[in-house]
Amino acid sequence: MDNGIITIGIDVGSSYVKTVLLSYSENIEILDHHIEKIRKRNPAIVAEESINFLLDKNNLVYEDIVYLASTGEGEMVERKKGHFYSMTTHARGATFLFNNVDFVVDMGALYVKAIKIDKVGRVLDYKMTGQCASGSGQFIENISRYLGLAISEVGEMSLKSKAPETPSGICAVLAETDVINMVSRGISTPDIVKGIHISVANRVIKLLNSLKADGTIVLTGGMASNIGMVQTVKELAEKAGLNPDNIKAHPNSIVAGALGAAIWAGFRYNKLNAKALSN
């Protein structure tokens, strides 16, 4: 660790709370991160526990943190100094993980957002999936549960598919019925899983097309850590005329929101300090 100030970014999602501990200076460094499933608990309590976990693990106390920033649904985080909008934080997280990012796709549990950004990570435009859960990570999680798979297994499983069967892409309820039919028809698990990945990835490509996406596209959020999903998005992107090599995901993509919040926290801390000094 260099002499950077220490910040925390916490991204409260609908399924997971992601927390990043960061050293902020000219050389930004992720010191640690923590991902905690909410499991029907109070998200505010999960958030507090996640913060304490990271502090304890790194022999720090809350007073060592100059700025704790929340994002996502993190307004309920008690000890935050500020809250940033999730598109802003995912954009910043993505520009930290990769250079020259033009688009970010936040693939979360409840919806997918395609975000167009400029060179400094500022949001210029966005499109997001509608109300239906069939375009969300929660949908994949539900189907994997019906199939008796852990969420961590579905990505690998989808890569084994030979003849994918795609369910309804319109409605999660219909899609789940389709999956039950597929099971009774004896469709293999990898083909079913690949099919649901295609269903979600189709939505991602539609969003990107509506933004006339080009250049580097970074996938963030929980689904970006699913190698099967990343692979499927690349395959469909190629069919849609996009360069699959420009679609990127990072091992830390799942914490991109929390990472972006932690980076902006350092930025704001310095900015507020400078403002206080000039006054």
Next chain:
Amino acid sequence: MPNLKELADKCENLAFDLNFTEAKSWKAKDSKRVIIGYMPVYFPREIIHAVNGLAVGILGGGDRKQIVVGDAYYQSYICHIPRGIIEMALSGHFTGFDGFVFPSICDVIRNLSGMFQMSKIGQFAKYMDFPQDFNPEIGGKFYIQEMDSVLSKIKEINGVELTVENLNRSIGLYNKNRKLIERIYDIRQSYPWRLSAVDTYHIIRAGMVIPVEEHNEILEQLIEEISKEFGDPMDKIKVVVTGAFCEQPPVSLIRTIELAGCYVVDDDFMLGSRWLQTQVDDTTDNPKLALSDAYLNYSAFSSSVYDVGNPKSKRLIELVKRRKADGIIFAAPSFCDPALLDKPIYNQECDKAGIRYINFQYHENIGQFKVIKEQVGAFSDSIKLWDVEA
């Protein structure tokens, strides 16, 4: 003395008591007391107070009253507040009210006064026109005649004659009320975390349904509480919210603005309570003239007022600078012609002054705030993180 939370809770209950229990029990203590309902934006409550009356603000049912028959009275392209008010009237919420005043806001509200008249709700329903000519010899005289018209209707009900002494006393009480409210806004400008915008809203709105003496007491207690050091500031932008001077936003919308990263340091939610931006002379032999002069020369700016000599857009920019706000949120009710017609003028002035702003619309019983939260959150971030707009 009650603490801050107790005061805020009490005011929330008062503000959203759609049966006006406090006002009705106040009236029940004296057979010569009257309750006069009035709509936003502004009405000189002093004249009602001086003749043994209580002016009670009627602001619709917000998100707490389901509209069943109200929709039958208005076309779909009309704003929401008159539906809420006629719904409340027809379902008996205003039982015990003696009369109603509909200050000049727009055609819709003028028509609402007609509906009250035809439905025989209360003993009178007066559409009170306000002068658009600010010459005291013309607009001033007209305004005093309008006040006299209301007073004569009340005299027919309770027989109470207005006296100079009583009106001066009432003016003094309302002077104090406005001064205390401004003090709260001034404290919040520097320490907005001590009192949320939602609590502020409840506290000011409560003053529309209880006697001014009681409200002044609450405000004094509150100021004592929020003058103490407590809490830490959060990293939020400071905004002025404007456009909501008549139909009120649901409280959840105000909360959403705060949660999305803003401190609301000024607003026009309860503009009528802050309308006169001066202390009216309460020692004069002609207090009605004093009220009239105050209206002509020291009114707040609003889309309901013609103000070519003192443009509202210029005054809005001045307000933003005075409150040291980072930006403006134009939150106008859907189909509110006055607010929406002024919006481009305001926007243009903000562009010239380099003040950042966003626009959105609401209606009083809107229940979905996701889009507004996204919009306000993006606005807050853009100001916090980038010095110039994209």
